[in-house]
Amino acid sequence: MPKATHPSTPAEVAAAVLDAIDAHPEAFDMSSWLSTPDGKWLAPETEPSCGTTMCGGGWAAHLTGWTLGTRRYASKDGVDRLTEEVAAEALDLPDTALFHGTAEALLSQLREIAGR
Structure with missing residues (x-):
């Protein structure tokens, strides 16, 4: 199975986050980095399951290949980092x-970064 590709430039990441929020508005909540019904x-x-929410930073980290x-x-490749630092860097x-x-x-x- 080919390895998944993730957005890599800031503009690509911002566009991917905006698209994800448009596709899953119920999963966008600025009150937590990640909230899942089962705590996993x-x-x-x-894909976020029913009841799962992420803030914009959570979406940015998620879409760039971080668990x-x-x-x-x-977490990615054995490295643990704060979600907000991963998102800011992306x-x-x-x-x-x-x-x-x-x-x-x-x-x-995000719209400004994505050029929208």
Whole structure:
């Protein structure tokens, strides 16, 4: 089976997050990095199940190939990092402040990064 490809440039990541939020608005919630009904981690190629939500930073980490945990951590290739740091790096942001603001501010910034 070929290895999945993930968005790699900030513009691609931002566009992928916007598309995912458009496709799954019920799974977008800025109040947590990841929330799952069963408390399990979310693998990168797994669609969010009913009741699963992610903030914009969670979506960015998820869509760039990280497995998300429910306690702010993401894991990839044996490395654990804070989800917000993974997301900020993927979007080439200078810090993680955007992920602690409003949904409107996040979506506006993502549109700008994606060129939309």
